Amino acid sequence: MNNNHIVGVFDDEDTLMEAVNEVKKNGFEIGEIYTPYPVHEAIEAMGKKSRFTLAAFIYGFLGAAGVLAFMYYTAVIDWPVNYGGKPTNAFPSFIVVTIVITILTVTLASLFTFSVRAQIYPGKAYILPDARSTDDKFVMIFDKALSGSKTGELEGILKEKGAVEVYEKELKPQK
């Protein structure tokens, strides 16, 4: 069996964060951090940023423009109907539908984006180093190839910083 990853298991977020800061200071690259709930410091430590809000704004803008254009096309160009002499381009009463459809567009498109970017979809083969991390453990993994000869040092740091368990494991996607 090829134990290609080092797994550090922690009991709470404070010890996890101490260990995260320490290993980063020593120049190790963290593979991934698994937590039972969102730990903002851990997310920041991984150095990733989300541009979700920008995407949502673009969806909303396109949704609003699209639905307004659609209503204008149907009610003014394609089949104008005379409702008691009111103007066919009844902009104020188009706004209600525009708002609701914009919200719907943003929601559905954001959910789709989430699925794609976070890789959360039905039937996904997922990699979960330690199954307790969705319950009560905070887990940090390292690629053994990256730490190279300093594996021992890394395991030492993890233990010193309060890891309840440190072990090596081959990570395979599971269904």
Add this chain to the structure above:
Amino acid sequence: MYKTEVRGPLILGDKNYRQISSDIIAPIDQPIPTWWKAVFGISMLATLFGIYAMYKTVSEGIGTWGVNNSVGWGWEIINFVWWIGIGHAGTAFSIFLLILRQKWRTSINRAAEAMTVVAVGAAAIFPALHMGRVWLAFFIFPYPNTRGPLWVNFNSPLFWDFIAISAYLLISASFWYYGMVPDFATIRDKTTSKIKKAVYGFFAFGWTGSSREWLRYEALSYVLGGIAAVLVVSVHSIVSTDFAVSVIPGWHTTVFPPYFVVGAIFSGFAMVMTLMIIIRKIYKFQDYVTDSHLNAIAKILIFISLIMGTAYATEIFIAWYSGSQYEMFTFFKNRITGDYTFQFWAMVVCNAFIPQLFWFKKVRQNLTLAFIISLFINLGMWYERFNILITSLSKDYLPSSWTTYSPTWVEVGVYIGTLGIFVSGVLLFFKYIPMIAISEVKSILKVTSINKNDKKHISHE
């Protein structure tokens, strides 16, 4: 333990993370209790009766209902508005309190959202049946058709309503579902049963709780929260325009949108209270849904009740101030006095007076009383819709078209059916879905130093 100076600890009993998961998952692993089977059986019978009533409606037509030319909207629209109102709690709870960073929502939002989805689903049945020829319901979609193409009337509140309700159902269901994904993963990884592992594993969509996932998950929940907050206000505003845009006395008023929105949140919160008292009693969740949670809901109910009272008074004042004899007649001769006196005063007493009992701490702490009051509020909200619809429609401008209205068994049957759908939906939720958002409750467990302004924990605020 997360402590605020106002509310005290939000989780009692010195829990650790593992206990939280086990406590909340426990009902899913236990065998189905007898009371559950009994209540589910009864609600299934009610559902079947409702389906029979719907069959009657569809096969024989709207003539099976008590509605007539003057009172064109009867129990169906009353119940539609009532259910939509109840369905407002989920979004109001999770989204307003999410945006306002109110941590006490974490124990309640899951149940409130579940209730929303079931209630809005039940509500949607009524306008569909009211179309008469429900098999042509797809005509309301603005799609390129062979009738011209003749498009729908985008200026009609009834079309807005269709859009609002379908969007609301879709959005609240997906918001609810995505909130459950991490909890499904917890069940997947904790359960010993192979079947449960496979089923919950499928619904968990391969969730692992990596930082990559949490980053997007949080971003998603704030985007959805922010955008859906508009929806809480817009859905019932749109429902109210179904009435307010017409020229019927008692309906044609600008107070309707806020009045409806507040009323919806009122009945929704009352239903949340009913449900949370039941959940914590049966499933022993007193440590998660604490007295302080229920206290907070009770206080919100007092506040909304005052707004409701103000709205009723405003309506009556404006009826007099407008100088319109029709408005005057509707409010003074057909609501405060007249054929529908009972329904009017039932509404005022249940919504504006009885909830004022929550001013007393003893009442807020007595859960039996709180439970009864929460039921009274929902009864009162039903009477409010009865009042608005039936009094205004039964006696409008022309005395020659005045009439009375009483429902037939078919209309009552459809209503009983939706009650059955609601109860059985909620029971399925009790049994198969974690009733409290596990990962969210965990996130508030350990923020011990929140009051000391410890920099380390600031990001959790």
